[in-house]
Amino acid sequence: MAKKIVVIGAGFAGMMSALAAQRLIRKTQQEREPTEDIEVTVIAPDEKLVLRPRLYEENSGSMSAPLGDLFKVTGIRFVQGSVETIDVETQQVASVDAAGTRSTHPYDRLVLAAGSDVVLPSDVPGLSQHSFAVDHLHSAIRLEGHLKRLPSVPATTSGRNTLVICGGGYTGLEVAAELPGRLANIPGLSKDNMRVIVIERADIIGPDLSASVRPFILQTMERLGVEVKLGNAVTSIDAGGITTSAGEHIGTLTPIWTAGTVAAPLTQQVPGVKDQFGRLVVDTDLRCPESKAIFAAGDTACARTDESDDDDAVSSPTQHQYSKMSCQHALPMGRYAGHNAAADLMGLPTLRYSQVMLGTVLDLGQGGAIFAAGCGDENDVVALSGVEAKPLKRWINETLIYPPRADDIARALEAGNPLVGVFDLMQQKDSIIC
Template sequence: MKHRIVVLGAGYTGMMAAHGIARRTKDTDVTLVNPTDVFTERLRQHQVAVGQELAVHRIPDLVKPAGVAFVQGRAARIDAAGRRVILDDGRELIYDYLVYAIGSTTPRVEHAFTIDDPAFAQALRSNAEGVLAVCGAGLTGIEAAAEAAEAYPGLRVLLLSRGEPGSMMGPKARAYLMNTLDRLGVEIRTGVTVARVLPHAVELSGGELVPSDVTLWTTGVVQDRLAADAGLAVDDTGRVVVDAVLRSASHPEVFAIGDAAAIRQAYGTIHGTCQSGIPTGAHTAESITRILRGKGPRPFRFGYIHQPVSLGRKDAVIQFTNPDDTPSRWYLKGRAAIAYKEAVSSSPLKFYRSKTAVPSAFTKRTGGRRNRLVPATPLTNLSKGSAR
């Protein structure tokens, strides 16, 4: 009998897992489930948000070369005891192993858009001479603010945050980031907390009203209730608790990866990024393959290597990091950073279309650590002074 593998979620992480399992195994039926048939390039959402048109990549076309079956639908319930996924239209999928790659979302706030809201681009176009308030100065907020300021020169862009933008970077990379935001005309207010969003203003915790024609909310994370409702062990944020090989702590036939999993390493719990998510998908593909061959799965080991930040279409900054995501002394800026960021952003799609069975474009062994993300295109010929 064929082993039945169901992968929930066709983001970068789920796609990597589905491809890896299908290409490494025989006598398996790998089914990938997603609500839409269009692949979302999460690494480029800030571009879409300001109305830039990107190529459309359909999931069935991306998974067909690997022999993965695609089912368009939304998972309504997981019957963990019966090993079934029930879709919202009543269809059922039976699994021997389930890969839970649902991911996370930004919370919805009344009167505010999120980066993945298709209506946000139209709102910006309609208010190109107005005020955009970006709530949150994490990487999403920074990239969105820079992109909007560059695309709409008449738009006043406010970046509102409790902390300093780029606080996770080293001093030189952070200084370059701040100078670029200043050049683009982005106004930054730190040390503030947003109490609520009104139709045409943002109210701060002290009662001050900041006028805003369009408000973008980029802070906070919400987990889907699907895993918790199925009885899987989850942490206080709703992420699936996993063991060292990324299996559910309560249901070993379920693997949880990417943003959906609470993955512990020696330096702490991994935070959700494509950089960390893609290796979890690749590792899970290897683990399931080993199990089906009668071998034991290996522990997952991961170390960060970079913090890439787009600053519009004409600039970028890359902070290279230690494995625990603290900044190293090296960084890239300007054209070298743009080339690096583009190589990283385009790498997943290149792998999905290839016939390579091993995701070598994304993982390698370095200093005893496995699954450290690296760009598929080697970075060469750096301009003098770009790396510090």
């Protein structure tokens, strides 16, 4: 009977995990006489990659890429369904498909790459009923439909011409910067009459971003006509607007919630330490310390990105750098997790996860973009800004994050190589910057 590697999720980390595992299996079997079959299976709601980093853009319904042909030519089995349970003791996962049919899937090694969701705090009344989001394809499509319907709302309606972005972090800033251009493309809306506001509870914009990028962000927002309110939290949302911690009520029909993400709930079914985002704290090879048959990648994993020899990631977290919940980390993490799951199953040494490409690339709509180089932390230094940084962001959005082509099996599998793939990407990035 074939041994089984099961990957939960078909996002960036899940897709790369499957390719990396299949690549190593084929490579190893070519180099030595095969002793047993190993099957790689991906379980996800849809056989497509949602281009989540692009969901702040218009035409959000087109922001996905099919994976069926890629999986077929590389020999990866796909199961349509949503995983409901992970049984660590029996090494089985249970899923349910769109028709409600439940299935059980045994695994010898599991890669958990189920992604994340936007945080909806229970102490903000009206949040789930009245807000919009861009964390998933369906929510981004819902927002776009709402924006296109705004011209049909009487112009005198309170809040019709005001859009409020709740959260001034990475996602909130990209949404805010893109909105003026999106609104200008909707017939019946006057750009001059529309008001876009960013509300951030911290006293600084982009609290998780490098200090060097903040002045440029604020200058760009002012140039785009986007208002920024710092040191304010949204305390409630109703059908007519939002209320802040300062007691101000802002009329809006379009509150967009971007304030934070949390790992998929499946992480809670795997024993082990979780961080403040619900992510599994993993070993340096992305293995779950208390569940040796499980690896985690992408937004479900809290992984070290520095190369210190100190392996005590749990007791001394402030001494290390950790992965962020972004495709910048999900893609290489997927490569390492899939590779290591297959290596471990075949008795080969695993690889230490290494994050080579780090930094901040923020889209600022008609204001261009900003690229800060460094370690992906507050010490990053601005390397490109404005129109000079836009080609790099466009390359990321329109090329880097797309799946490999299915018409070249060798190149498709090589995209999962945790060692070679990174350096190829670095060369491509350098050619864009230069």
